[in-house]
Amino acid sequence: MSLWKVAWRSIQQRVLASGLTAFSMGLGVALVVTVLVIHGVVSQTFKRGATGYDLIIGGKGGSKLDLVLNTVFHLGDPLHNIPYQYFEDLQQGNLSNEVKLSVPLAERSMGLLQRADLVSKAVELAIPVCLGHDYQGCPAVATTPDFFEKLTYYYKGKDVHYQFREGKNFQDEKGSEYDAVLGATAARKTGLKLGDTFRPVAKSQSEYGKHEDPEFKIVGILEPTGTANDRAIFMNIEGFWRCPAHAKAAAGDAAEGSEHEEHADHEDHAGHDHTGHHHALHREVSAILVCYDKSMPQLYTALPEVVNKYTAAQAVEPSREIFRFLNGIVGNVQLLLLILAVLVVVVAGIGIMVSMYNSMSDRRHDIAIMRALGARRSTVMLIILFESILLALGGGALGVALGHGLIAVLGPTIAEQTGVVVNPWDFQPVELMLIPGLVILASLVGYLPAMYAYKTDVAKSLMAGT
């Protein structure tokens, strides 16, 4: 019979007190686990969402973080739009056109214009997106077929391509303009199926589905990706631009008199009229997703610098911004929560100490008998320490189960509200730290009752018993 079993027997002998102390330990550990898992999942989701492209170029009117939250996570209100021409200039290596629009003639050098055209060579792939619409609470994002054909996302340690569970991607061809694709969560939430139609609505508008708006038809449903895109509906940008809703919103933006238009006034920009005689439609985009040309790393810092300093748009490296965000506000809030949760665990540990210490006078006789049978002082001390460790680890195991159970219960709500998909059975490696942590805590709180056992006067205790 091992000393562990002896310790387990004394736990069984005081079922209620042991159960309660282990349970309070379980609650503390459940809190720690919840904080850890949510932290792990949140940071993973944010990091995961950031991959697939290297740079976001979008309008001003909000912080870089706003732009990232908007574009990557479909959270918050979109910033100002930028003209479609910006997208074309970027893609065709004509970023100097945009510099001309922003920088007054007097301050503009040949060198700067050449540099602007040069840095846009860093762009290997640019994909426009239009944000700010939704359908039944799901963000409706307008983009090009490239989004699903050329972008990848990060899943289980690899960059993988989007897969269609049903149907296919929308196409860049006539007749496909009003096609749309559903993310996995959006499909579940909206109940839309292949062939169904819907009308996206601008977030700023209150009514759904104006009659004059065209309907989009679902042609594909994506496999779950674990990214915020699961919540979204993706529309072909060609059809979106034809929507009166977009036209109206875009016209509103223009009327606000963005810097873009102001500077444009100073320019002779024949053939560069955004409001439109070149394009039959009023085209604007909320953001451009950029993948760098892997052969031009020397331009990676120059491109965002030129965009930010000399054009009407702003450029953000999403991974860097998310990293900053996680380490800043999110990190600190979670650290605070973690400290509180650890304090709860420590208090539960003190509960174990008090409960065990109170039981020691009842156990003096048993300890004396063990000693009389030849158990050493250190042996009876070890039995008490083992008991404390068993209580803490048992409570800890309960807490891990409770914590993950809590996440399982809260998960759907978190996913619905934030798009962060929390898998309750996603065990975080840090959770393993609980084992040595709890053993150390249990040894510390078990020390006082264990010392009591160590110091028990066998002769006196035996005489008191008879």
Next chain:
Amino acid sequence: MANHDILILKNLKKSYRQPDGSELRILDIPAYRVSQGEQVVLIGESGCGKTTLLHVIAGISRPTEGKVRIDDFDLTLMTEPEVDRFRAERIGYVFQTFNLLTGFTALENVLLAMRFARGRPDKTRAKKLLDRVGLSHRLTHRPTMLSVGEQQRVAVARALANRPKLLLADEPTANVDAGNQQAILDLIRQTSQEENVALMLVTHSHEVADQFPRVDRLTEFNLAISG
């Protein structure tokens, strides 16, 4: 071999320091011997120091002065862990009451004694001993489910578990109902003989003492050796 001394006490003194600072002398024994396999009864008034003497012999308390030799080992020269180990391996002890560990079954109480002696717990021997004391049908009973007499029987089996050289029994039948007293006394004497263990049994009852070939009287701190 037959007259080999299993226990030798020499100039043994034990006194307690009282709360007022003065010394309370309990034991003062110039010389005392028990030989291998011998059965000795120790009779004395309540409070004369019988339990104290057994504690000193078992190494549970240290003598204030003098020597305790058991099986040629001097307990007073050993460190405490050594004494603990020695007690586990060579001394069996039966208390007056509440012998058993409350959280454990009869069988587990015997196995634990083996565990503390660092021997490999021998389940077969444990069961055999419990069978010998008439408890083969009570192996998995906890102490609370056993009568006082049955608890004392388990204690006897447990005391013999590690094949000790010396069995100390401190008024083992004092709390047992009258009908069982003689049976338990007989059991202790018979099993000690079977296991070739020297028995030192303490009592304040002349009825019990009269059955032993050797009766020693403890009075006024001293141990008078009779018979």
